[in-house]
Amino acid sequence: MTTTSETWTPPSSFAADLHERYGLTCPPWWGTPRRPERKTLGPRVAKIMTRLGYPPMPWQRYVLDVALEIDPATDRFAYREVGLSVPRQQGKTQQILGVMTHRIAAWKRQNVVYAAQTRGMARTRWEDEFIETLDASSLAGKYRTRKNNGNEAIIWTSTRSKLGITSNTEKAGHGPALDLGVIDEAFAHEDDRLEQAMSPAMLTRPKAQLWWASAGGTEKSAYLNRKRQRGRELIEELWETGEFPAVAYFEWFAPDDMDRTSPATWRACMPALGHTVDEATVRAELDKLEAPEFDRAYLNRTRKATPPQDPHIPVKAWPGRADPGSRAGGEVALALDVSADRAHSSIGLASVRGDGLLHLEVVDRRAGTDWVVPALVRLRRLHGPVAVAVAATGSPATSLINDLVAAGIDTPEDAEHPQRGDLAILRTGDQVEACAQWADAVKQDQVMHIEQAPLTAAVTGARTRSVGDAWVLHRTSSLTDISPLCAVVWARWALLTRLPAVTEDYDVLDSVY
Structure with missing residues (x-):
């Protein structure tokens, strides 16, 4: 039987039949x-x-x-x-x-x-x-x-x-x-x-x-x-x-x-x-209702009790870093991540803008995992990223590493001299570093995003777990799929760690800090 979830959709022929039979567009x-x-x-x-x-x-x-x-x-x-x-x-x-x-x-x-x-x-x-x-x-x-x-x-x-x-x-x-x-x-x-x-x-x-x-x-x-x-x-x-x-x-x-x-x-x-309802009326309801009640009444979502925010996640600062006009610069890094139930996969991008700020973006997000490796191969060919990152511990995306290697996205032959597009694998310590750096950068107004709903939802619902005195993002306790957030956090880490190694005379600290 098909797994019941919010990601399931009926055959396209169903909508086509309703439109032909009733003129139903919704x-x-x-x-x-x-x-x-x-x-x-x-x-x-x-x-x-x-x-x-x-x-x-x-x-x-x-x-x-x-x-x-x-x-x-x-x-x-x-x-x-x-x-x-x-x-x-x-x-x-x-x-x-x-x-x-x-x-x-x-x-x-x-x-x-x-x-x-x-x-x-x-x-x-x-x-x-x-x-x-x-x-x-x-x-x-x-x-x-x-x-x-x-x-x-x-x-x-x-x-x-x-x-x-x-x-x-x-x-x-x-x-x-x-x-x-x-x-x-x-x-x-x-x-x-x-x-x-x-x-x-x-x-x-x-x-x-x-x-x-x-x-x-x-x-x-x-x-x-x-x-x-x-x-x-x-x-x-x-x-x-x-x-x-x-x-x-x-x-x-x-x-x-x-x-x-x-x-x-x-x-x-x-x-x-x-x-019988127009967009102006719905907009008025959106303006006057709290988000959970609007979701329940007009989007037919189940209103859930909201637990306290995780103190490590810069939820309040995130909206202030939105810039719908933000665009990637010349140098980019890519990363992939997979949801805990493997229902969705996300590809994140990080890039240094012309003004020195970091641009974060989810460049692709779809159901399942079978599409990810071919998509990364295509993006790697188009953009020549400094690295393609994936977490090797605590991530469902680990299972795709062998497929990436088979597709030609491999770890550097010489760890001291990586090449553009090589695979960057994050161990637990790397993830700790990546998470802390991302949180600090958001609080210090050093990153920008284009207000993508899956990414913002991931930031809002993200929860963490302790690793010694530090912390990392934690899928099990998070309130939603955090793979979009993990993807951009890993991409940012890959950009900052690999860019100096693949670019001569480049000091990333001069651009970011």
Whole structure:
């Protein structure tokens, strides 16, 4: 089975199909594909949404068509469960209302139950949003409302079907058989008690469905986090095996290495952007919210508790060293590093600028490791670096040393007289030296970078371990992939140590200090 991670992506044909079928330009990161050979009730719910005053957007039409597919063998819904994880303000509530309204209008004696964070929140949404939307639509007059506390219901006159609310308790959903259960704002549920209460009430109902929906939560959102993890696994298994499960899952999401401030990131994870939401509105939310809350609400990331910063890492000084216009000078050094899980590799560059400051840059970063050696061979041929560096202890990149040597990037024949492009291998002591020099240089305003999201994320999440009275970067305790940071730190060390040896009459101290 494919390893579930934020780096997994569906086949490109998936996005192409959604664009051709729905005009959808923002496909989900994980999403059940449409099976066109199956009939679907999606268009009927789309008509309901239109009558409610919310014509469905492309992403909503896609989700409805898939979620409400009919299995021709049973004439029942193909999916007993539908999971929807999407950022805030994308039209989730309007879609849910359309699904519930269709259910009570289309079939007789249906029992639909809606739940939110609490019963009070469910009551507020039921009365202030659901009823008001229905009352203002062309469907007004086709139902009556019962607002008795504890017995609330929207009852469709012609079908006698009803839409009620419930609380998040072990007893929720108990009682009459349940045809459609909706768990909204799933991030607020710390366990699965509500689903465990609803599921038994659905067993005897042939067209029963459970829907859950939510934006990202926190580490305490146990129910949502398990649902998202399982949904991702099911989609990855689907694409690997071709077998469709009985669960439909849809998740729009921006991985941590995507820049939260970039409209390109927003366009990749907000399917309502350009329809009911504009970039100016998102920008306003970015300006007023703390970064973790913006990430949770609008990038659909799980908000995590932030531990104290590592005192050795110059996190506060790093933003002040950003220079988007910075460019490498004539002399460069390259270095490679690999993430602890080997999911990503990074190639870093260090160079002395014309003003004497050091330029640091991640020149390539991709998934896996098979691309790294060919890329370094090409970069070495193009730039003639003073050295190509790799750590030999405590780094997953160690495994690539033999491949580098086989590709012609070898250690110097004469250690006292290295040649351009020779391999520079960092032992533990070299790494200690490289880390301390980099930290000092950042604090002393001697390095510049071009504000690359993966590199900044690595600096922010980096943690260290002690080596005697000194320290080195530590992958295991770091909060994110630090291979981009290791790559530029190793490159800087290689530049300063090898440049004097390969360049006649060059005093690196005159340029840097």
